[in-house]
Each structure stands twice: as C-alpha cells, then as structure tokens.
Amino acid sequence: MELYKKYPVKITNSLGGKKEEFKPIKPPFVGLYSCGPTVYNEVHLGNLRTFTAFDIVYRYLTFIGYKVRYVRNITDAGHLTNDAGQGVDRIEERAKLEQLEPMEVVQKYTVGFHEVCRIFNIIPPSIEPTATGHIVEQIEMVKQIIANGFAYEKNGSVYFDVRKFMEKHEYGVLSGRNIDELMEGSRELNRQDEKKNPVDFAIWKGVSENHIQRWPSPWGEGIPGWHLECSVMGTKYLGKEFDIHGGGMDLKFPHHECEMAQNIGAYGTPAVKYWMHSNMLTVNGQKMSKSLGNSFLPRELFTGNHPLLERGFTPMTVRFFMLQSHYASTLDFSNEALVAAEKGFKKLMQACATIKNMEHPGGKAENPELDKTILELNSECFITMSDDFNTAKTLAVLFEMVNRINDFKSGNSSVKSISESNFKEFKETFLGFVKDVLGLQEETSQSDNLVKGVIELLIELRKKARTDKNFALSDRIRDDLKALGVQLKDGKDGDIDFTID
RNA sequence: GGUUCCGUGGCCGAGUGGCUAGGCUGAGCUCUGCAAAAGCUCCUACAGCGGUUCGAAUCCGCUCGGAACCUCCA
Known part of the structure; x- marks a missing residue:
C-alpha cells in the first residue's frame, strides 16, 4: 500500500x-x-x-x-x-x-x-x-x-x-x-x-x-x-x-x-x-519586512554582523529553528531562540551519525515492549507530518528517537532489544525524515576532513595513554583539544567520539 | 475605522474538551579514573474575569495586551 x-x-x-x-x-x-x-x-x-x-x-x-x-x-x-x-x-x-x-x-x-x-x-x-x-x-x-x-x-x-x-x-x-x-x-x-x-x-x-x-x-x-x-x-x-x-x-x-x-x-x-x-517571521513580535527595515539577510546571519545577533549562525541552524514551529504560526526570530536551536540541531545530527554506523546483528526482539515502541515511533513520524505538515510535532517524535538511539549507543539498551527488521525500518525512517523530509544535513567543510584525521590520531594516542593509566597525558590531550574547541566524549566500551564547536 | 489572528512553564514553541509535546536553560541521580557526552528524574504552564460541561489551556462571553491584512511585501 x-x-x-x-x-x-x-x-x-x-x-x-x-x-x-x-x-x-x-x-x-x-x-x-x-x-x-x-x-x-x-x-x-x-x-x-x-x-x-x-x-x-x-x-x-x-x-x-x-x-x-x-x-x-x-x-x-x-x-x-x-x-x-x-x-x-x-x-x-x-x-x-x-x-x-x-x-x-x-x-x-x-x-x-x-x-x-x-x-x-x-x-x-x-x-x-x-x-x-x-x-x-x-x-x-x-x-x-x-x-x-x-x-x-x-x-x-x-x-x-x-x-x-x-x-x-x-x-x-x-x-x-x-x-x-x-x-x-x-x-x-x-x-x-x-x-x-x-x-x-x-x-x-x-x-x-x-x-x-x-x-x-x-x-x-x-x-x-x-x-x-x-x-x-x-x-x-x-x-x-x-x-x-x-x-x-x-x-x-x-x-x-x-x-x-x-x-x-x-x-x-x-x-x-x-x-x-x-505565516510571518517576526522580530520582537513584528513582521520581518524590507519596508520596516527589520529584516535579516542570509549573510548577516552567517557572519553575525547584525545588531540583534551576538554571533553568526549556520543555515541548518536556521532551517531547524524554522521547523520547530508550525508553518501557519508566526515565529519570532531572536538570538536566544537561535542558540537553543543550534544545540538541538547538533544533538539531532549527532544521533544521525550514530545510527548511520549502527548495525543489527540479526535475530528476534529481546524486548517486545521496546520493539513495539520503536514501531510506534516510526509511524508517528508519518502521522505528525500528514497532520498538516506539522514539523514541530515531527521533531518531537524524532527527539524521542534520538533518546532511543543514544540508549543503544551508551549500552542502556541493546539493538538486540528490537527485531532486525524493526531496526532497519527505524533507521530508515529516522534518517529519511531528518534528511529527506525535513531537509536537514550535516554542515562540514573540506578542511574538516583533514582536521578529523588529525583528531583521530590524537584520540588513538589518548587511548594508549589511558590503557597505560597515564591520566596526566590523557587529560592533557583532552583539555588542550577542548581549549581549541574539540570536545572528546569517552564511550563505555573505550570508543571515543568528538564534536567540533 | 473594517476584517482576521494570537496571548502556553526561566526562554523558544506544539497541542485545541479528559491522557508527559519537544528543544534550550537550571537542579539532582546513574554511568565514568576524573570530566564531557548520554540516559533518567524534577522545576507540571496555559493573559484576567465570568459562563457552558461530570470535566476547559482547549468551547462561549467580556476585559486587558500584542500582531497581520485592508498600499509593494514571503
């Protein structure tokens, strides 16, 4: 059907x-x-x-x-x-x-x-x-x-x-x-x-x-x-x-x-x-328009070169921000709202990256209850979008899914809790809605690949330091990277992730 | 002036008769060598007044406040 x-x-x-x-x-x-x-x-x-x-x-x-x-x-x-x-x-x-x-x-x-x-x-x-x-x-x-x-x-x-x-x-x-x-x-x-x-x-x-x-x-x-x-x-x-x-x-x-x-x-x-x-995008409750002179141009947004912005924001942050409200409601544009949207967006993208590399070992669901929940979340995405394109509701569902994904990752629950076919559908639905329906994508530049390689090298060194219980060195690698804007996150099984500000 | 819409927790923002929206922030717990991240829990709100109803943020009326359209605008 x-x-x-x-x-x-x-x-x-x-x-x-x-x-x-x-x-x-x-x-x-x-x-x-x-x-x-x-x-x-x-x-x-x-x-x-x-x-x-x-x-x-x-x-x-x-x-x-x-x-x-x-x-x-x-x-x-x-x-x-x-x-x-x-x-x-x-x-x-x-x-x-x-x-x-x-x-x-x-x-x-x-x-x-x-x-x-x-x-x-x-x-x-x-x-x-x-x-x-x-x-x-x-x-x-x-x-x-x-x-x-x-x-x-x-x-x-x-x-x-x-x-x-x-x-x-x-x-x-x-x-x-x-x-x-x-x-x-x-x-x-x-x-x-x-x-x-x-x-x-x-x-x-x-x-x-x-x-x-x-x-x-x-x-x-x-x-x-x-x-x-x-x-x-x-x-x-x-x-x-x-x-x-x-x-x-x-x-x-x-x-x-x-x-x-x-x-x-x-x-x-x-x-x-x-x-x-x-509906209209507003600024301090007033319609954003050229004639009122309160409009924001895309480049002012990226550079943060605007009296109402403390700093720049990326296009996907703004896209995410807009999708948090329903299209028929007015939406107020502000620095604070963008900061919040930026964090939410990053969390969502992180979950995308996580599930993308996640595979199911095969087999039946070990936790029928979670298996059922996952199935419901999948269809909930369609139900909320079919309800007058309610992206705000859909995002709420997607964040529920983010929690489940992070559970799988941290070991709070196992992918084996759910069946292989449900996992496959879950993965496809989540990624499909984020990328194809909502049009949200990762924002990476070319130089990121070089940086990533270098960071991964440092991560390997830090792993070695940790197994040697040389915490002075491992902490130094972490803290110095942190000072540069690279946040390391130690996983339970020894895997280390990172995010760049 | 006419027409229409809106007023939700610290902030943003869904919901429109009974069931926890969600994001961000703050507090606590778990995990961790320590952090971070993550998960969980809590701060449980619907402008005010009155009415309808077993029950209202949700329906009706009034009051207050804000906005849009009536001129080009997405």
Missing part, C-alpha cells in the same frame, strides 16, 4: 479555513504551485521561511509516494506599487539606482536567490517560470477575460471589473473581504483614477515613454498586472484545475484573491483546490 494511502494527508485550506483531507485531482499526481520572489533585491529570512515551508510540502508529498510537479515562479517583471499609476516599479527603481538594465537587476537577484536556496537546502522546483517569459500567455488571458466581459480597457491599461464579476461570481471569499467595506476605505484615494471602481485592479498596465521594461500588446506598450502571472503560469503548467497553491500570508489579499478572480474570469474555474498560507 502506498504511504499516502496509509497516512492520508490533512491540509488546512485557507479557503474555508478548515483542516481537510487532501484528495488530489489525479492521484498519484499532485500539482503544487507556490509564489516565488520578486527579484528586485536580496531575499531575507522572512522570505525564506515561506520557501522552506513549501519545500517541506514538496519533500513530504514526494516522500510518501506522490508524483509532485512543483511550480514556483520568479517575478521578474516590474509592477507598480499601486494601480492608480503613481506607484513605483521596484525593478525599474533598482535598475535606475544601480544604472543597470532591468534584466540585469533581475538576473543578479535571481542568481542570488538560487544560491541562498542551495545553502538552505531548498530543493529547486520542477518548473521555475518567469513572468517575462510568459508575456504572450498573459496577453492571451487578458483577452479572454475581456471577451468574457469581466475587464475593460482605459488609456492603454486593462482593469478587472470587480463589480461586473460579482454579478456572477463571488469575490473576497479567500480573504474574507467585504467589497463594500473595502470601497469605504479607499473612496477618497484617487478621484482621477482610471478605474471605474476603486477595488478594480490592473491586469495590463500601460506605461509612460521613459519606462524601460515594456512589451507591446493590443492595448499599447505596457507591463502585465502583478496578479496575472501566477494565474497564467499556474494553469499553464498544472492545468485549469490543480491541487495546491501556496504563498505567504501577506499575499492572501489582494494577490491570491485577484488570482482566483482572474482564473474564474478567464476559465470559469477557481483553479486551486487547496490554498495554503505560511
């Missing part, structure tokens, strides 16, 4: 807000779309949380046997920060500031984004489409929406007609917006607005003469509306109806709301079956 049938996945669907059983449209295939970055500057750790969250979704669904096509876009076409026409185009702004072509800006930060993903062990998506690579398709979708009567052209721009749309469909269901209230709030904004209605949004935006990024269209030269690319690329690669669409909570409105309206407006279907929104 497939794992996904044995451990059915439940997802909290933002559309409706309830936890639902996940039933793909065409199992074992799953279509997953998540919103990628706008590449006008460096991604920060807040952005990264969302990418990590959907990396986990992708990894887990794949792990339990689904054939997932994962699409994550790159927004490389500039968008005005407001639809009324006085907004700033971030990419254009950056290009002018750095005296670069907009596509140079885009290239630079796309490459940077990929590098950061690699460092944080975020798996590349199956397809990573760009907005500028799908201008033709976007124009076609605009035409279709106009043809269906849900959009109008004005001065070279095309707007989605929300009022007209609402005569036949609902708008605001995903984000729980009431359109009349929205209009109350925006009434006095722009009187000379081209839009018929303040809640209308651009699906094609005509641009002025001096705007660098521009494409020809039936309505004149311009740029696609921000919400359009996701509607277009999602349906192009995953079908008119697909399974999961994810993104940060802050995209729920207006971005995802508009996206859904566009899909209905063009094809008569909302396209997405399950909407997932990951």
Whole structure:
C-alpha cells in the first residue's frame, strides 16, 4: 500500500479555513504551485521561511509516494506599487539606482536567490517560470477575460471589473473581504483614477515613454498586472484545475484573491483546490519586512554582523529553528531562540551519525515492549507530518528517537532489544525524515576532513595513554583539544567520539 | 475605522474538551579514573474575569495586551 494511502494527508485550506483531507485531482499526481520572489533585491529570512515551508510540502508529498510537479515562479517583471499609476516599479527603481538594465537587476537577484536556496537546502522546483517569459500567455488571458466581459480597457491599461464579476461570481471569499467595506476605505484615494471602481485592479498596465521594461500588446506598450502571472503560469503548467497553491500570508489579499478572480474570469474555474498560507517571521513580535527595515539577510546571519545577533549562525541552524514551529504560526526570530536551536540541531545530527554506523546483528526482539515502541515511533513520524505538515510535532517524535538511539549507543539498551527488521525500518525512517523530509544535513567543510584525521590520531594516542593509566597525558590531550574547541566524549566500551564547536 | 489572528512553564514553541509535546536553560541521580557526552528524574504552564460541561489551556462571553491584512511585501 502506498504511504499516502496509509497516512492520508490533512491540509488546512485557507479557503474555508478548515483542516481537510487532501484528495488530489489525479492521484498519484499532485500539482503544487507556490509564489516565488520578486527579484528586485536580496531575499531575507522572512522570505525564506515561506520557501522552506513549501519545500517541506514538496519533500513530504514526494516522500510518501506522490508524483509532485512543483511550480514556483520568479517575478521578474516590474509592477507598480499601486494601480492608480503613481506607484513605483521596484525593478525599474533598482535598475535606475544601480544604472543597470532591468534584466540585469533581475538576473543578479535571481542568481542570488538560487544560491541562498542551495545553502538552505531548498530543493529547486520542477518548473521555475518567469513572468517575462510568459508575456504572450498573459496577453492571451487578458483577452479572454475581456471577451468574457469581466475587464475593460482605459488609456492603454486593462482593469478587472470587480463589480461586473460579482454579478456572477463571488469575490473576497479567500480573504474574507467585504467589497463594500473595502470601497469605504479607499473612496477618497484617487478621484482621477482610471478605474471605474476603486477595488478594480490592473491586469495590463500601460506605461509612460521613459519606462524601460515594456512589451507591446493590443492595448499599447505596457507591463502585465502583478496578479496575472501566477494565474497564467499556474494553469499553464498544472492545468485549469490543480491541487495546491501556496504563498505567504501577506499575499492572501489582494494577490491570491485577484488570482482566483482572474482564473474564474478567464476559465470559469477557481483553479486551486487547496490554498495554503505560511505565516510571518517576526522580530520582537513584528513582521520581518524590507519596508520596516527589520529584516535579516542570509549573510548577516552567517557572519553575525547584525545588531540583534551576538554571533553568526549556520543555515541548518536556521532551517531547524524554522521547523520547530508550525508553518501557519508566526515565529519570532531572536538570538536566544537561535542558540537553543543550534544545540538541538547538533544533538539531532549527532544521533544521525550514530545510527548511520549502527548495525543489527540479526535475530528476534529481546524486548517486545521496546520493539513495539520503536514501531510506534516510526509511524508517528508519518502521522505528525500528514497532520498538516506539522514539523514541530515531527521533531518531537524524532527527539524521542534520538533518546532511543543514544540508549543503544551508551549500552542502556541493546539493538538486540528490537527485531532486525524493526531496526532497519527505524533507521530508515529516522534518517529519511531528518534528511529527506525535513531537509536537514550535516554542515562540514573540506578542511574538516583533514582536521578529523588529525583528531583521530590524537584520540588513538589518548587511548594508549589511558590503557597505560597515564591520566596526566590523557587529560592533557583532552583539555588542550577542548581549549581549541574539540570536545572528546569517552564511550563505555573505550570508543571515543568528538564534536567540533 | 473594517476584517482576521494570537496571548502556553526561566526562554523558544506544539497541542485545541479528559491522557508527559519537544528543544534550550537550571537542579539532582546513574554511568565514568576524573570530566564531557548520554540516559533518567524534577522545576507540571496555559493573559484576567465570568459562563457552558461530570470535566476547559482547549468551547462561549467580556476585559486587558500584542500582531497581520485592508498600499509593494514571503
């Protein structure tokens, strides 16, 4: 039986807000779309949380046997920060500031984004489409929406007609917006607005003469509306109806709301079956964002060169830290929390190294009770992950497993307590969840191998000193290594382990 | 102002009607030549007030505090 049938996945669907059983449209295939970055500057750790969250979704669904096509876009076409026409185009702004072509800006930060993903062990998506690579398709979708009567052209721009749309469909269901209230709030904004209605949004935006990024269209030269690319690329690669669409909570409105309206407006279907929104990374309880100026860049994290950090932290520490909370909760970023995460992460990796080299001599379980516990822990990993990708709960289970592994190692219990087949499954499950599902990996550099060799040599010398009861020498080796940041750990059977700070 | 969410032990953070989450920290015990590591135990908490219930951190109401969205943002 497939794992996904044995451990059915439940997802909290933002559309409706309830936890639902996940039933793909065409199992074992799953279509997953998540919103990628706008590449006008460096991604920060807040952005990264969302990418990590959907990396986990992708990894887990794949792990339990689904054939997932994962699409994550790159927004490389500039968008005005407001639809009324006085907004700033971030990419254009950056290009002018750095005296670069907009596509140079885009290239630079796309490459940077990929590098950061690699460092944080975020798996590349199956397809990573760009907005500028799908201008033709976007124009076609605009035409279709106009043809269906849900959009109008004005001065070279095309707007989605929300009022007209609402005569036949609902708008605001995903984000729980009431359109009349929205209009109350925006009434006095722009009187000379081209839009018929303040809640209308651009699906094609005509641009002025001096705007660098521009494409020809039936309505004149311009740029696609921000919400359009996701509607277009999602349906192009995953079908008119697909399974999961994810993104940060802050995209729920207006971005995802508009996206859904566009899909209905063009094809008569909302396209997405399950909407997932990951919550914000916060700093002192406040959302981490570029505009608030409280964001952390990856390199600031590694070097510790940031007012709120006492020292640097590794990418895997941060990944572990993020996985300790559920994706739908806010998570507060702080020095103390990172220190705690670092220790926990090391403990987990140590257990990985331990069990990797551990073998079962064969035979039946000598301790049926422990044998049963081990079996339960294995399935508990799947149960917790299938419960709306609850990495926090899964980590708790994995730490239970760490205790059992350390028991085997220290001799508190023997691997012979459990059956050979259970041991094999236990080992595979533990390593599989840590590495493949959670994407946590050891962080070693090339020079580590040399260092390791040297330390092992010293360990051999110390073993000799200890058997000779030359404790003065053995202690000196241990203490001097300790001073250098190498901690030796004497095992019960004379084996010696070490960790490097 | 509108909409929505949150408030958990020293810290971080799961849980959402009865059963020890977990990580980090602190204390103790075991193991050890001594340490370290590891295992075990303990510090047993749910903002406040009221209600529903045999039973509430969990449901309902009010109060206080914080946040997000309504403008670009993951």
